[in-house]
Amino acid sequence: MRQVIAWARGLAVAASLAAAGAGAAETLVPWTRGDTPPLVLRKPSGEAVDLASLRGKVVLVNFWATWCAPCVEEMPALARLRARLAARGFEVLAVNQGEMPARVSAFVDRAGLDLAVVLDRDKAVAKAWQVRALPTTFVVDASGRIRLYAVGELDTGPALEAAIVPLLPRERPVTAAR
């Protein structure tokens, strides 16, 4: 029921692709709906990214599209969060939904986003991750397990960082993945 309430607040629906309403931003809540599905996708450059290879880091997996207004709104904040926490073992994977590489690359360049963007061209990964609306965000812990998620535009205020920091690995990795 929590999920239904979240949906009702107004978000970009993956199915009908509705624009976000004026509802309150979403906070991350515990994930209880199963194991972490595989996520192996390519960047617009063609480089492959496998979520499993990021084991040891906390990864925020954000499903988004360029036409999704709340997605576009929250992405700069996600990039800033990554910049603050990358050295402590944090990464962001921005999983674009079904758009053409040229359009995605142009958007990322124009927005100047320092994020790892990958292309879910067939939306098969979104389906496996039970994504039914955009944006949808997951937080995967260092062991590869989904711990938190949110449907709709994230509250990118202090609460977001506060939810992620306790999950960060104690041992700091040397570099970020990007």
Place this chain on the structure above:
Amino acid sequence: MHRRDFLRLAGLSTSGLVLPAAVTNAFAQSPADRWRTFEVTTRVEVLQPAGRTRVWLPTPLTVDTPYQKSLGSTFRAEGGEGRAMSDPAWGLGVVWAQWEEGARPVLTMVSRFATRDIAVDLSRPGTVRGDRAELARYLEATEYLPTDGIVRKTAMDITKGARDDVAKARAIYDWICESTSRNPRTRGCGTGDIKYMLESGNLSGKCADLNALYVGLARAAGLPARDVYGIRVAKSAHGYKSLGAGTENITKAQHCRAEVFLTGHGWVPVDPADVRKVILEEPPGNLPMGDEKVVKARERLFGSWEMNWLAYNFAHDVDLPGATKGKVAFLMYPQCETGEGRLDCLDPDNFKYQITAREI
């Protein structure tokens, strides 16, 4: 929709002619029937082919209806191999082609069809009886149109107290007109995940959402119903700027409608999504439900369609022949797969494709 259900009509190296079996007398109608004939040309040029590239295009309905007769399609797959397939059970015709690595994939399809406005007089008792097996197909759930759970409960609530099928169909139509909204920011025509719409309470969208909601609710209420996927080809002659194609370039004019089968009357055209389009888009915009234009559209679009529109098919969960990336919820836009995945069918400029229409 299973691949094995397709009837292969032709297997041609680069070009071909697709003729539905039932096409016969489209031009034999008298002028009084007001049949109009259109030619629609779809040209796809895949800008970024990779590995084996495949393209699929919907043809006009392969079964004749009181409002449309296909006059056939021709196609040419330059440098590749083209085929045409159909599944009469869903009126589905597909022209598809494939190219090997290194080719420049260009597919052009030219379709002709005859069309005329349709109106069903629901005030008179009729004698139409449907084929039970055919109608059973239009009561089934699809991936995005479940007929149980919240869909069934909503349908039962809406139709509670309705005396007969016409009253049920009308109650659902009125509910869609009054409870939903057209969202101009919805991409394409939407995708029609009606369970999600009802669970979220977000009842906004476009035709593939709102009319799919009609179809799903009707099926859940026991009324055979179907989405009819298509594209607008000409201006409206009834003064509705929002309900027609303004130019010969109809690349982004896709529109789906709905039909409900009412015993005695047969398939009855409805289009509550276009009522919401009139409300949102007819000048000056955001018209009240009591505006004369809205009232007229709402009355007209339960039982009649203006046929400035081409119907493609009734199919859901379409298993594209030769596809490797799964089914599509419906086939209303050109589709393409390359070695790097499925292309975004709602991005004609980067895909790339163009669709034009002209009356002949």
